[in-house]
Amino acid sequence: MTRPHTRRLLALALASALAAPAWAQSVAPASVEQFQVSDIRIDGLQRISAGTVFTYLPVERGDTMDQAQAAEAIRALYKTGFFEDVRLDHQGDILVVTVTERPAINKLTLSGNKDIKTEDLTKGLTEIGLAEGNTFDRLALDKVTQELTRQYNNRGKYNVEITPTVSRLDRNRVDVTINVKEGKAAKIRHINLVGNEKFEEEKILDTWESREHNWLSWYRRDDQYSREKLSGDLERLNSYYLDRGYVDFSIDSTQVAISPDRQDMFLTAGITEGEQYKVSAVQVSGDTILPKEQIERLVLVKPDQIFSRRLLELSSETITATLGNVGYAFAQVNAIPDVDREAKTVGINMQVVPGPRVNVRRIVFKGNTRTGDEVLRREMRQFEGSWYSQAAIDRSKIRMQGLGYFETVDVETQPVAGSNDEVDVVYNVKETTSGSFVFGLGFSQLTGLTTQIQLSQNNFLGSGNRISVQANRNDYLQRYDFSFVNPYFTDSGVSLGYNLWWREFDNSDFNTAQYSSTSGAAQMVLGVPITETDTVSAMLGIDSNEIFAFPGSTPQPIIDYIDALGERTFHTWRTQLGWARNSLNNALTPTAGMYQRVGLEVALPGSTAEYYKLTYDFSKYWPISRHLVLNTRAELGYGDSYGDAVTRDVCFIAPTTANPNPVVTPPEDCTPSSPDYARTLTADGLPFFENFYAGGVRSVRGFTDNTLGPRAAPVAGSTFTQPIGGSFKTTGSLEMFFPTLLDTPAARVSAFLDFGNVYDGVDNFDAGELRVSTGLSLMWRSPMGPISISYAFPLKKEDGNPATGFRGDEIERLQFTFGGSF
Structure with missing residues (x-):
């Protein structure tokens, strides 16, 4: 039940509890002799004007006053609810009305109520007149106390204690406090x-x-x-x-x-229980609109089947939905049974009553205070002036939820007054934070302390455009980014975006191979929708990446790759092609649907290193019940070079005191009598700076970020190795979400089972080398940015091996990130 319904029901319940009017406490008038009223005087007024009293008093100058009329006057004044006491008297022929006003409510306080929200309770009390500034009625307060007790009893809370307190103030005012001790439900x-x-x-x-x-x-x-x-x-x-x-x-x-x-x-x-009945016959009657044979195929109940009301209702709903999709919004299907108790059979007549064909007059959006109507209207699959379609209305709702701008999206159909063939479709939305401005600090175990200035807006100025500007600095990275995407560059939904970035990257603090890089890129991205759920995308860009390796610190395979090319600056013409299918029911907290993406990235011919990368992402949500949602997730990645391998013959001149770093020279510089040596170096396969990594909060939780997979030593024979990633990655997860555990859509609790690893090529894949972990996770979209906390127990890990110098997998059970993400 929605909150407005709760308020209305609560108000009606409280109002019915107060049905007995307060003036029923009749006070017998004092003995009044019959006389003709020449004037009327009102005594005892404080807040209420004399004119208000004269409006309700059924006595005027010149009237003859007697016992019956005095009783009627008292009842009339009590009925107003303004007075605690009313007395009539006369001085000669002057009627004297003496009143004691009821106090005004100065402050109304509710405390202790959790099961019934304060705003709902206050709304209900206000609608029956028990609100700040209104006249206080003790009987009304007592009735409300009884009604609230009944409401809590209906919720199973029989130990509830409701204690009203009235505190007298000056100027005939009172403070009313209703303290609720709900207790526990039985x-x-x-x-x-x-x-x-x-x-x-x-x-x-x-x-x-x-x-x-x-x-x-x-x-x-x-x-x-x-x-x-x-x-x-x-x-x-x-x-x-x-x-x-x-x-x-x-x-x-x-x-x-x-x-x-x-x-x-x-x-x-x-x-x-009675006896079991079968279906004797099934027929469809009435105006079916569509061919009768088509409607009959929608009937799931067949002769000689065991009778099932569920199948009967499902058949009716299917027929109704089918007619609703062609404009008959008020279609009805009445299943008329013919019960033969002797034969234990039921004959069924599915009577179709289509009603008028309905046209959608207007589509109205409510609650979108920041987002422009045109942004929502372009997601509509139901159009104004066209025939009503329930499927199109539902699809429009899903598309609005997929924008990520709203916490909730509700839709209702409102008949147009005075017309039986027109409706208005109203979408009620509750907006959520779709962007952020961050100036301050963040922290994660991977990046350490982060200082950043970031403006990120997924709904820039309510236009639906996405824009992000960021300056970021932490232990391993300096980063400056700008991106802009117009998701409706054309009216058909073609998107166009631009990315610009520059980074100084120090891998020595990133749990990966130790080297540094300075890079920059300019990219253009195009997206084309091909169906309601499918999109193809293309990217074209150019980037430059200058690598700084450190002999003695950087793993030897990386140094060999750079020396083989004879280049430390990599210029790349890069293109990406992708296909994605997204049927998730919500962009922020999905509970049903599937997401898939296949991507191909190619460093085009003429680039310093020519290679390609293939990726596949999969995620599917399975709603088991309102308490449980299962998410199955997988991620695959593979990369390799194309064309011929690059080889180079070089001579390594051994380091000396004067020159501690080895020098790479042409092979003819080597002399047999020196400690120099010649080698043939080969640059082949996926470049090391494009390798895949695994481990950490975004892949296999419980293992330190980026530490799974191949490792290499900076010096031959060293027992200290560094993760260098691999060209083949496979990770996956089974995650059970508990949607109702936390009473907020901004937070989710889950239990997960993660698995995965990285390998040096597909040929080296070994399922026995997969790492596995399990644990609990909390994700929260806080006002300061997303927070993710997980605690994991590795179930399958690799212990250290003294013979090879491998120290074992790096375990990190508690992992978290805090702060905005770009």
């Missing part, structure tokens, strides 16, 4: 079904929302009793039997018992 200790013979009780109760207290009750809260939940479970019980053909099933009695301490509940239901 727990269901036992559920008993009496009369079930055809099905086991355990199978029947498995469909109930109410459950006996169990080890998962702390999370599901299914052991908490409430009257509404029990009513729903009794309907499920009825459906269970009707879905299995027991047409005469009935619930004869229900009994709810509570323990003396009001903490335990015991539920009992007596039932009569």
Whole structure:
């Protein structure tokens, strides 16, 4: 139930509790002799004007006053609710009305209420007049106390204590405090079904929302009793039997018992199962609009099947949805049964009532205070002035959720007053933070302390354009970036974007091979939608990457690769081609749908190093229940060079005291009598600076970032090795999310099983070398940026080997990142 509905129901409940009018506390008027009123005087007024009293007083000058009219006058003034006491008297022929005003409510305070939100409760109280500034009515307060107690009892909280306190102030004012001690909901200790013979009780109760207290009750809260939940479970019980053909099933009695301490509940239901019925015949009648044969194919109920109300309802919904997609928004399908109790059969007539064909007059957006209507309108698949289509309306909702601008998107259809063939479609959205301006500090175990200035806006000025400007500095990186994407460069949805960046990168503090680089790039990105869920993309760019290696510190394979090319600056003409399919139901916190992406990156001919990279990303969310969502995720990457390998014959001149670094010279400089030596170096395969890495919060949690896979030593024979990545990567995860554990869409808790590794080429893949970890994770979109915290236990890892000098996998159980991401 949505919050506005909650408020309305609460207000109605409170109003009904106050149905007895306050003026029913009749105070018998004093004895009044009959006389003719020449004037009227009002005594005792403080806040209320005399004119207000004269408006309600059924007595005027010149009237003859008697006992009956005095009683009527008192009742009329009590009925206003303004007065605690009313007395009539007269001085000669002057009528004297003496009143005692009820105090005004100066402040109304609610405390201790959690189950009923304060805003909902305040709204309900305001609608019945119990609000700051209104006249205080003690009887109304007592009635509200009783009604709130009943409301909490309906939620299973029988130990609730509601204590109203009224504090008198000067100037005839009061402060009203309603203190609520909700207590704990009574727990269901036992559920008993009496009369079930055809099905086991355990199978029947498995469909109930109410459950006996169990080890998962702390999370599901299914052991908490409430009257509404029990009513729903009794309907499920009825459906269970009707879905299995027991047409005469009935619930004869229900009994709810509570323990003396009001903490335990015991539920009992007596039932009569009856006999099982089959379907004798099925026909479709009425105006089917579409060919009758097409509608008949949508009917799932067939003759000689066991009768099932669920299949009958599903057939009706399918027909209704089909007609709704061609404009018949108010179509109805009435399933009329013909029960033959002697033969134990049911004949079914599916009567189709299409109603008028409906046109969408207007599409209205509400709640988008920052986002322009045109940004939302271009996501619409339902258009104004066209026939109503439920499928198009639902698809439009999913596309709006996919923007990532909104926490919630709700849609409702409103009939147009005075017209039976027009509707307005209203989308109500709740906007979330779609960008950030960060000036300050962040921290992660991978990057250390980070100072940054970042302006990132996924919905720039409400236009839907994405823009990001960033200056970032941390232990290993200086970075300056600018990117801009217009997702609707054309009206057909073709996107166009630009990226510019420059970086100084020191790998020595990045858990990878020790070298430094200075790089910059300019890129143009184009995206073309080909279906509702599929997009192809292309990128063309140029970049330059200058590598600084350190003999004695940088692994030898990296130094050999650079020396083989004879270049330390890599110029690259780069292109990327990609295909993506995205059917996720929400961009921020998906619970259903799938995402896939295949990408090809190529360093074009003429680049310093010519290579390609293939990547595949997969993620699918499986909604198991409202408590559980399973995410299966996989990531594959492979790269290699194309064309001929580059070889170079060189001579290494050994370091001396004067020149501590080895010198690479042409091979003819080598002399047999010197400590020099000649070698043939080869640059082949994926360049080292494009290698894949694994381990850490973004791949296999529980292992230190980027430390899995091949390693190399900076000096031959050294036992100290550094991760150098690999040309083949495979990682995956099984992650169970608990959507209802935290009462906020901005945070998610999950339990995960991660696996993966990096290899030096596909030929070296060994499933036995995969690393595996499990643990818990918390992800939170905080106002300061995304926060991710995980605690993992490695299940399969590699221990150290003294013979090879390998010290073992680097384990890091607690891992987290904090701060904005670019």
